[in-house]
Amino acid sequence: MADLLEQIAICIERGKVNKNSPYPPDLKGQDGADELVKQALDQGIAPDDVLGKGLTVGMGRVGQKFSENKVFVPDLLMAAKAMSAGMAHLKPAFESGQAHHKGTFVIGTVQGDLHDIGKNLVAMVVEGGGWKVVDLGVDVSAEKFLAAVKKNPGAAVGLSALLTTTMVNMEKTVRLLKEQAPGTRVIVGGAPLTAEFAKKVGADGYSPDPQGAIKFLAA
Numbered sequence: 001m002a003d004l005l006e007q008i009a010i011c012i013e014r015g016k017v018n019k020n021s022p023y024p025p026d027l028k029g030q031d032g033a034d035e036l037v038k039q040a041l042d043q044g045i046a047p048d049d050v051l052g053k054g055l056t057v058g059m060g061r062v063g064q065k066f067s068e069n070k071v072f073v074p075d076l077l078m079a080a081k082a083m084s085a086g087m088a089h090l091k092p093a094f095e096s097g098q099a100h101h102k103g104t105f106v107i108g109t110v111q112g113d114l115h116d117i118g119k120n121l122v123a124m125v126v127e128g129g130g131w132k133v134v135d136l137g138v139d140v141s142a143e144k145f146l147a148a149v150k151k152n153p154g155a156a157v158g159l160s161a162l163l164t165t166t167m168v169n170m171e172k173t174v175r176l177l178k179e180q181a182p183g184t185r186v187i188v189g190g191a192p193l194t195a196e197f198a199k200k201v202g203a204d205g206y207s208p209d210p211q212g213a214i215k216f217l218a219a
């Protein structure tokens with residue numbers, strides 16, 4: 001069982017989607033996340049173990065390497081693709097309540113801002129970390145974030161911004177969430193942000209990269 005889960009982790013880390021996938025070249029012809037997750041479930045390995053000891057381990061490794069500049073955006077995208085292939089087999093288990101997410105993470109790019117590449121990467125890595133992700137997209141108003149939290153009680157919230165002109169909208173969103181949904185944990189991120197700015201707007205956390213968001217959620 002441990003071997004199979006480790007193989008699944010490697011597929012995620014290396015972005016090996018399925019047997020037919022030519023990427024990465026050194027794994028050509030070998031089973032990918034698609035086949036291995038199916039095998040694991042067929043062998044009776046618990047869906048929570050497939051997720052927690054296989055898929056998320058791989059995503060954690062690639063996320064960490066990304067933080068260390070050892071791999072780059074395309075590597076993360078391939079890892080996310082492999083993750084999706086594996087997760088497709090786990091979907092019925094989540095729907096039936098047999099497998100469980102660690103919690104819910106609501107994420108979006110703040111009002112006025114249309115940049116979503118970084119936000120999407122954070123969403124993928126957090127999902128790969130075992131969280132249910134509610135992605136509100138771009139140009140998201142404070143009220144829309146609040147509505148999503150009301151719909152998903154206990155959810156943590158992630159705000160992304162890429163413009164110096166829109167990062168200021170984070171303050172309004174954090175304030176509304178803290179007033180109307182007390183106890184909601186909020187993390188902010190995006191290229192122009194700093195930890196000092198996060199503190200100033202009242203956020204609970206800041207991360208320069210997706211892996212930091214995982215660490216924040218785990219804390």
Ligand code: B1M
Nearest residue numbers: 113114115116117118158159160163164189190191208209
């Ligand atoms: Co725009 N843009 N853009 N842009 N754009 C920047 C950000 C800019 C720095 C370019 C420049 O002038 N050098 C500049 C901002 C300047 C400033 O504010 N000081 C800029 C501008 C000015 C604009 C427009 C105003 C241009 C115009 O129309 N005059 C306009 C604004 C539109 C709007 O939003 N209202 C605009 C538009 C666009 C495009 C639509 C063309 C396109 C976006 C496409 C898309 O996202 N779907 C675009 C792009 C691509 C860029 C650059 C080139 C790349 C941004 C990016 O995707 N980076 C950017 C210049 C640059 O960075 N070189 C630029 C890659 C991505 C992986 O990084 O988003 O930083 P990033 O995400 C990282 C981390 O920040 C972190 O994790 C990610 C992975 O490591 N992170 C989080 C992000 N969110 C997080 C949340 C977290 C935690 C971590 O927790 C919740």
